Amino acid sequence: MHERGVRVTPQRAHIWRVLVETGDHFTAEGIRERVGGFLPGLELSTVYRSLEALRAAGLVSESRLPGEPKVFEARPASHPHLVCDGCDRILHPDPEVGRRMMEALDADAGGFVVRELHVMARGICAECAGGGEGAAGSSMA
Amino acid sequence: MHERGVRVTPQRAHIWRVLVETGDHFTAEGIRERVGGFLPGLELSTVYRSLEALRAAGLVSESRLPGEPKVFEARPASHPHLVCDGCDRILHPDPEVGRRMMEALDADAGGFVVRELHVMARGICAECAGGGEGAAGSSMA
């Protein structure tokens, strides 16, 4: 963090720690909840500003999933998010998938150099397809 | 539109027309501006509701790009959006690219059936990489 020219504060350290230790993605609010145990007074605006600082330094990537607000995670994300229309869960397939998609894109992007890749797919997960499900929509969009 | 069970109103017809004729994607506000010439009183809330109706009918897809609010376009999008960090333009590569990425995903999604695919990549377009550019940010994130 120092190395990236980001000034280190307790708030930023905790936020960063949550992202790195879980390796998961969170909304700003979600991060505040997690860090709240250690820094009770942590403000949402501080979370946003810290995340912005980390993002500018290339330590954090931000993306948007359908219903939810912005989500943030450590390091360039680049892995696909599969949103199931049946159960609304968000699945993370094998990282290999992301790599292949990145390759497919690179190969034919006409000189565009990809730095960050965000993939979001909607569909039906294996469980919902196999058995019963709740709110599946019309099939082929 | 009738065939999809969507009630046809002037508002919806114009909105749909903008999306189809341009084949481009717009924000709700952008759509209102375009349609405004024909339907001066068109409300933003109506735009949102119309788009939702069209989306539910499978005629429109909605996605989210980083800075911008929701964007809508006709028919299942499924094509990658390449956002250039140099010039901020949004490029649409060869549809073939989308197909390949879809295949890459399908092949290894562990039984997840993909219905709609949204791809957003940030990077540098060929023009900005090659020559001079305007508002390039820091290069390697």
Added chain:
DNA sequence: GTGATTGCAAAAGGTTTGCAGGGAC
């Protein structure tokens, strides 16, 4: 004629910003 749809207006988020005090370097 009936029920969905529109315009209007207000609410409900999520995200950003101004400011003064305090902290990192």
Added chain:
DNA sequence: GTCCCTGCAAACCTTTTGCAATCAC
């Protein structure tokens, strides 16, 4: 010591919702 960062509060913007009149079917 200086400048950046934080908390607090308010603003901003997009998106959603309630209601009565209107329109499509």
